[in-house]
Amino acid sequence: MATTTATGRSAAERAAELNVIARKQRSLWRDALYRLLRNRAAILGLAVIVLAAIIAILAPFIAPYDPLKVDTKFNQLEPVWTGSKYTNPAYPLGTDQLGRDILSRLMWAARVSMVVGFIPTTMVFAIGIAVGLSAGYFGGWVDQGLMRLTDIVYAFPDFLFVLIIVASFRNSAFGNLLGGLVLIFAAVAIVGWIGIARLTRGQVLALKEREFVEAARAIGAGPTRIMTKHLLPNALAPLIVTAAFAVPGAIIGEATLSFLGVGIKPPTPSWGAMINEGFIGFSANPWAVLLPAICISIVMLAFTFVGDGLRDALDPRMKS
């Protein structure tokens, strides 16, 4: 008995301690983060994405040359490691057929890819979640209307639709904003939200029958509150995973458009555009094509790793 009084705590305090489970509790999201951080591939992917993002942000400061500077004396240089006679240590990764430094262009192009990866994905999410939530929650004619709209957009072949939009508005004032970037955002967003909308709607249809939604209604919560505070957080896990896979989709979309010559307007560097431009001199200097292609592949792979990691981390059945 003496030992307990020696601690100097009141009986009530000790009683309170007895009633606490000793283990520290983790929230659902913290648990998921913990699982994600234990996944090596996901960490590697994250590191690559962060590195690419840093390069993109710092491109104006770290790029050795102006990516648009034409130097006709030194065009079609090969990277230094090829050991051919067409190399110059001043241009470690060589130059394109106009003599622009490939390293600088790759760095600047990372900006386009990062922006194109994230901004349309955000737009796609905003539209898709709003449509899916309202369709699923309100049902009836709202659902009918919104889902028929999705069916219509879905009926077009994705890429063809993007191509048509971009090609038709390319020379308008809207198509010229930020070197064509805004048009690409819009095009990717217009076709991209369908998957998210359908996924969200499906989740909401299952969730809205749950009793906690009725309980929320019974305390006087309105539709907006129920949708954003009760339904969305419960539906978020599969949406996050989809987002992780949507980002590389948008990046490759931009690259493809630029490769086909309808994406970013030259001379703004983009990896897809660089492949397109390098193609002309492919036999003389294949590296002008290979280097941007490698960049695209690495970033794509990184996002895939992160996406897989997120899927495993957010699925409680994978809990080990």
Added chain:
Amino acid sequence: MPLLEVNDLHTQFFTRDGVVRAVDGVSFHLDQGETLGLVGESGCGKSVTALSLMRLIPQPPGKIVKGSISFDGQDVLKMDDDDVRSIRGNNIAMIFQDPMTSLNPVLTISRQISEALELHMKLDKGEARKRTIELLELVGIPSAKKRVDDYPHQFSGGMRQRVMIAMALSCQPKLILADEPTTALDVTIQAQILELLKGLAKEFRTAFILITHDLGVVAGMTQRIHVMYAGRIVEKADTGELFANPKMPYTWGLLRSIPRLDESRKAKLVPIEGLPPDLIAPPPGCKFEPRCQYRRDICREKEPDLTPVPNAKPDHEARCWGTQNVPGGGWLMDTDWRREVGDTRVLEEIKQEAASETSTDAPGE
């Protein structure tokens, strides 16, 4: 003026098979601080009555087609959506049956209880949190301060029901609807929760409507009991009166099917044969007639009204020809339901009918 007055409430569900008359002309009233029990089998319209009071009937397919609900002097059925929302959780709160599914799994306990406080009492986050801790202490959650940030899955069933009660109490409503609040809990926890509700009802002078299929649950809890069958109230009485002097064969059936401590252990529990009627096409006469051992021809022909029972306490009303002073009625006036189980031939008939119905309805079961 009573706190709640329900008049001739009709709630119907429009399905492909026809119109389901889930609540069919229910009238009752409730005073400030009073506790009322709504009792009946599954599918008798108890829950639909409660949901109608808060206008929570899913629409479509449901609709309140007729009647009035006057709460605190206002007609709930004439309010617009915003006004109804400002009543829900604020003036009328609800405790749901299954605490395991009524809490949002991704929100902390603190977030969920604070929600009503922020919505109705316009408290800021800090105040709401403080009040949440107080509420948790009030409903008997140990070390409430440490547990507010836990998630529902970290609570047991009984604790979650306590959380639900705390949520219901949060805005100090005038009326709490408890829909089978203890059905999902085991017997000892059930007793604790009932004790808690009883104490809180007394302390805050909150009116309660307790919905249950178990007469044992309402016995110690409520002042008055309304027995419901097939969307109607079939008997109304004070709790003591109902147990001492029930006047409707359906109530007798319910009473026979609960075990009693004061009876010999050999006494058998007698179930009510058959199932409640199809509410799309209910029987034309008394809705309980097909299952009633005491039935006579008049029961099949005409439905009795809910009328005061002769020679009983003033508020005691029953819907039965057998206990009404009308020509051709009144044959159950002096029946002792504990001894006389009615006509055994009728009972056999009902049993056979029930058996054949269940065998055709559910093959393979």
